[in-house]
Amino acid sequence: MKRLLAPCVLFFQISLSLLAQADLLQQYSSYSIEELLKVKVGCTSFFEQQPIETPGNVYIVPMKAEEHASLRSYEDIVNYLVPGNIVWRHSFTGALLGTRGVITDNNSKSMLLLDGQDINMRTFNGTPNGLENTLTGDLERMEIINGPGSLVHGSGAINGIVNFVPKNGTTTRGFLSMLPTVIRNTYRKQS
Incomplete structure (x- = not known):
């Protein structure tokens, strides 16, 4: 009985996930190039700007579930x-963010924001677990600025x-289920 329960639960989660991803795929595939260029960036200053008006290089990485399923x-x-x-792993401070080949000794020189709010800890070398979530x-999406442009x-x-x-919770439906395994991998499904 226990052997049948895990495959049934996994099949149920995968089927719900595929139904939810069909809606996301239609939404992202309907964007034209002009609409993608009108995406406003909020992390370069205290107000939203067009990417062309921002100082420095800004990368916007849209998170599409079907394309980024292997990224944990x-x-x-x-x-x-x-x-x-690049992100390097240090035995004491954890994940360290490096920009343009320069990796600092701690993350207090790289700012991590969650929806525009600073999540760095000033008392502990920046953010110890922000990159490990x-x-x-x-x-x-993720907005990244390389160097001291901001x-x-x-x-x-x-x-x-x-x-x-x-x-946004009002536009995104579904749930997230995670199944940690013994060998440090985590299999997850979102629907």
Whole structure:
């Protein structure tokens, strides 16, 4: 009986996930190039701007569930999708964000924002676990600024800024289920 329960639950989760992703695919595929160029960026200053008006390089990474299913954390997203940025692992401070080949000794020089709000801890080397979060299904997009282009945010943004923009609860339906395994991998499904 126990052997049948796990495959049945997994089949149920996958089928619900496929139904929800069909709606997302239609929404993203309907955008034209002109609509994509009109996306406003909010992490470069204290008000929204067009990407062409922002100082420095701004990368906007839309989080499409069907394309980014293999990325398990924010660390993976930055490593594989953001040019010029890399995340290194340190035994004491955890994940360290590097920009343009420069990796600092702690994350207090890189600012991590969650929907425009600073999540860095000033007392503990920046943000110890901001890049290790595994809830990538909650993101609508990521906005990344390489280098000190955003002087508005102060000394915590010397190395760059990563803004995690979550999905809106009124427009996103479904649930997230995670199944941790013994070998440090996590299989997750969102619907």
